[in-house]
Amino acid sequence: MVELRGVTKTYSNQSLALDGVNLKIKRKGFLFITGPSGAGKSTLLKLLYGEERASLGEVRVHGIDVGKLRGDRLSQLRRRIGVVFQDYKLIPRKTVAENVAFVLWAQGYSHQEVQRRLTPTLKMVGLAHKADCFPTQLSGGEQQRVGLARAIVGMPPLLLADEPTGNLDPDNALQVMKIFQKLNSFGITVIVTTHDDRLVRMADRPVVQIRDGKLHQVRR
Numbered sequence: 001m002v003e004l005r006g007v008t009k010t011y012s013n014q015s016l017a018l019d020g021v022n023l024k025i026k027r028k029g030f031l032f033i034t035g036p037s038g039a040g041k042s043t044l045l046k047l048l049y050g051e052e053r054a055s056l057g058e059v060r061v062h063g064i065d066v067g068k069l070r071g072d073r074l075s076q077l078r079r080r081i082g083v084v085f086q087d088y089k090l091i092p093r094k095t096v097a098e099n100v101a102f103v104l105w106a107q108g109y110s111h112q113e114v115q116r117r118l119t120p121t122l123k124m125v126g127l128a129h130k131a132d133c134f135p136t137q138l139s140g141g142e143q144q145r146v147g148l149a150r151a152i153v154g155m156p157p158l159l160l161a162d163e164p165t166g167n168l169d170p171d172n173a174l175q176v177m178k179i180f181q182k183l184n185s186f187g188i189t190v191i192v193t194t195h196d197d198r199l200v201r202m203a204d205r206p207v208v209q210i211r212d213g214k215l216h217q218v219r220r
């Protein structure tokens, strides 16, 4: 499903973000990636959804060599990958429903199909009653759950989350983590970066740590 082989990433300013990383995640797996700030966690996820390219090595997602994709082919792959960000990245002038539906509109889904998918997705993140609110009217935890709804509304088999609980208090962080676990139980492969050790300890899932661009196994 996801595989990195000998992946090194050096940015144009010569900073070495990843250094010979090997990683394999099975279909329907769940993996935490921990490590200090600047260790290379975001870079690893960016390589998976094609936001950055590896300097050396190979990155495969759904069996496809991501580093070789351009344009439409890359867009097609991205439709099969949901991404959740620490700062939510919601569109402030759109309602909750519009923020989530936008993804489907952009992919050319019919009005009917958008409606059919929207309601269950908002229910799944516990926000059906906030469909017509704007992001500024929501708490941080609720905003992140909108981010989650947007990431999964297209039913991607792979979900990537970059410090999704970084701006949340412990209760909200736990709630968001439970949604990730639920999605994983539905068969979605989930990769979460975090430096919140409590979350990692609570969820009994495999953990790898990145330090100085190198990967180390913490828990199988």
Ligand code: ADP
Pocket (backbone or CB within 6 Å): 020, 021, 022, 023, 024, 025, 026, 031, 206, 207, 208, 215, 216, 217, 219, 220
């Ligand atoms: P090493 O030089 O330590 O073998 P690798 O880059 O080959 O370094 O891998 C780092 C560690 O991460 C290894 O112990 C490997 O088994 C582990 N690892 C790789 N993928 C996963 C995964 N999906 N889940 C758990 N551990 C993993």
Ligand code: ADP
Pocket (backbone or CB within 6 Å): 011, 012, 013, 015, 016, 017, 035, 036, 037, 038, 039, 040, 041, 042, 043, 044
């Ligand atoms: P993390 O997500 O673990 O905090 P990052 O992947 O963001 O780490 O960063 C890893 C290293 O790469 C850091 O030294 C960071 O400064 C550097 N880096 C990240 N993005 C860029 C970029 N666009 N240009 C240059 N250096 C970058």
